[in-house]
Amino acid sequence: MNKYRDILIIGGGASGIASAIKAAEKNPDRKITIIEKQNRILRKLLSTGNGRCNFTNINANKKNYHGSFAKFTENVFSIYPPKRVISELESYGLISKIESEGRVYPVSNHASAVVDSLLYKLESLKVEVQCETKVFSIKKENNKFLVKTDNGNYIANKVVISTGSKAGKKLGADASGLDLLRNLGHTVSELSPALCPIPVVSKKLTALKGIRATGKVALIRNDNLIKSETGEIQFTENALSGICVFNLATFVKDADTVSVSLLPELNDTKVEEIVKEHTAIFKNRLIEDLFTGVFQKKLGIYIIKEAIGDPLSRKVSTLNNNEIKQIAYAVNHLTFKVKRPTDFDKAQVVKGGVLGKEINPNSMESKKIKGLYICGEAIDINGDCGGYNLQFAFASGFLAGENL
Numbered sequence: 360m361n362k363y364r365d366i367l368i369i370g371g372g373a374s375g376i377a378s379a380i381k382a383a384e385k386n387p388d389r390k391i392t393i394i395e396k397q398n399r400i401l402r403k404l405l406s407t408g409n410g411r412c413n414f415t416n417i418n419a420n421k422k423n424y425h426g427s428f429a430k431f432t433e434n435v436f437s438i439y440p441p442k443r444v445i446s447e448l449e450s451y452g453l454i455s456k457i458e459s460e461g462r463v464y465p466v467s468n469h470a471s472a473v474v475d476s477l478l479y480k481l482e483s484l485k486v487e488v489q490c491e492t493k494v495f496s497i498k499k500e501n502n503k504f505l506v507k508t509d510n511g512n513y514i515a516n517k518v519v520i521s522t523g524s525k526a527g528k529k530l531g532a533d534a535s536g537l538d539l540l541r542n543l544g545h546t547v548s549e550l551s552p553a554l555c556p557i558p559v560v561s562k563k564l565t566a567l568k569g570i571r572a573t574g575k576v577a578l579i580r581n582d583n584l585i586k587s588e589t590g591e592i593q594f595t596e597n598a599l600s601g602i603c604v605f606n607l608a609t610f611v612k613d614a615d616t617v618s619v620s621l622l623p624e625l626n627d628t629k630v631e632e633i634v635k636e637h638t639a640i641f642k643n644r645l646i647e648d649l650f651t652g653v654f655q656k657k658l659g660i661y662i663i664k665e666a667i668g669d670p671l672s673r674k675v676s677t678l679n680n681n682e683i684k685q686i687a688y689a690v691n692h693l694t695f696k697v698k699r700p701t702d703f704d705k706a707q708v709v710k711g712g713v714l715g716k717e718i719n720p721n722s723m724e725s726k727k728i729k730g731l732y733i734c735g736e737a738i739d740i741n742g743d744c745g746g747y748n749l750q751f752a753f754a755s756g757f758l759a760g761e762n763l
């Protein structure tokens with residue numbers, strides 16, 4: 360037997376919950392159900408921001424977003440700017456704080472504070488939640504939506520698709536929601552992982568595994584600079600990682616190069632001066648200890664080996680001028696041949712989704728199907744690292760909800 364609902368929200372992530380809250384606030388008499396395929400809602404949110412949930416960024420604006428919906432963030436954020444997202448969540452009991460670069464976290468530093476505030480609000484509005492139920496088809500017939508799930512069928516007046524995308528498979532993410540949207544006539548652009556480590560192909564980074572350093576990463580293609588970012592760089596056995604690397608990942612193509620500068624605030628001449636000074640003062644050290652006090656030992660050794668090769672067990676005093684020049688140059692020009700990231704498991708978000716032009720940015724309603732609303736990561740938009748993706752998920756969800 361079909362179950363009748365006024366509103367069916369498919370996907371219980373940040374955007375779906377935000378839409379449910381606003382829709383229920385607008386009219387508490389309507390029957391609203393959230394359908395979630397996993398055994399709990401908001402599962403991904405618990406893992407965000409390394410368990411701290413960086414849920415928005417006070418500086419968020421269209422420059423922080425990429426994809427065909429990016430320009431429409433102006434419409435969405437004119438109604439739900441970061442400050443309003445913060446005040447919404449605070450009205451559910453959350454207390455938040457602003458950290459460096461405008462990142463906003465719960466004051467407790469626990470993502471569970473955000474999750475619990477949302478759950479509490481949802482419960483107080485008596486929104487029904489149906490977990491362990493996967494939607495596999497949606498059709499619009501006679502002005503109603505027929506929604507088929509592996510746990511019975513529904514008929515609904517309005518439907519929200521807030522199913523996210525493929526990033527974070529271990530947290531239950533898949534692209535089944537995008538299949539639903541395609542079958543309803545929407546265009547989904549090509550999907551690729553974003554905000555993820557960049558795989559290095561030229562060499563194994565075993566010697567650098569686990570090292571963290573601050574510096575600048577620059578993406579280079581055919582000698583042209585594509586984009587650069589500054590911040591913490593992490594090295595894994597076969598990839599470059601860290602927030603600044605994440606922000607480059609979407610732009611990487613096969614055969615690109617990433618150049619790492621470890622003292623980016625100093626030009627090559629200044630670095631050379633410093634290295635020369637070091638070699639004079641510490642002439643009796645072994646070469647492998649030349650950068651003691653400057654970089655972590657393993658990183659120092661890596662730079663020197665990249666510049667002049669082995670052996671490093673001779674004395675610093677044996678370095679000739681050319682070798683000193685090469686070592687100094689390597690500090691700000693370590694290069695890594697990279698390839699396009701393809702692993703959605705390692706990605707925080709996905710590039711690609713439903714084309715921006717197919718959605719009304721003032722309501723999040725589909726321009727193709729009346730009564731169908733789309734919000735969150737299912738849309739062709741991906742933000743930089745720093746709270747921008749959850750800002751969009753919440754803002755677009757709230758906006759869809761108040762228009763339902």
Ligand SMILES: Cc1cc2nc3c(=O)[nH]c(=O)nc-3n(C[C@H](O)[C@H](O)[C@H](O)COP(=O)(O)OP(=O)(O)OC[C@H]3O[C@@H](n4cnc5c(N)ncnc54)[C@H](O)[C@@H]3O)c2cc1C
Pocket residue numbers: 369370371372373374375394395396397400401402403404406407408409412413414415492493494495521522523524526527530531532533535536706707708734735736737745746747748749750752
């Ligand atoms: C590890 C990690 C850390 C992150 N950290 C941050 C951060 O600190 N700050 C930030 O801004 N962003 C962060 N992000 C990105 C952010 O979490 C997402 O952009 C955001 O959660 C997207 O929200 P959403 O509601 O669109 O989708 P989701 O949160 O993915 O929710 C979609 C829901 O729909 C359900 N679903 C899917 N298909 C179906 C179906 N067919 N039937 C029923 N249910 C379905 C899924 O199970 C899921 O619960 C992080 C992402 C990851 C993976």
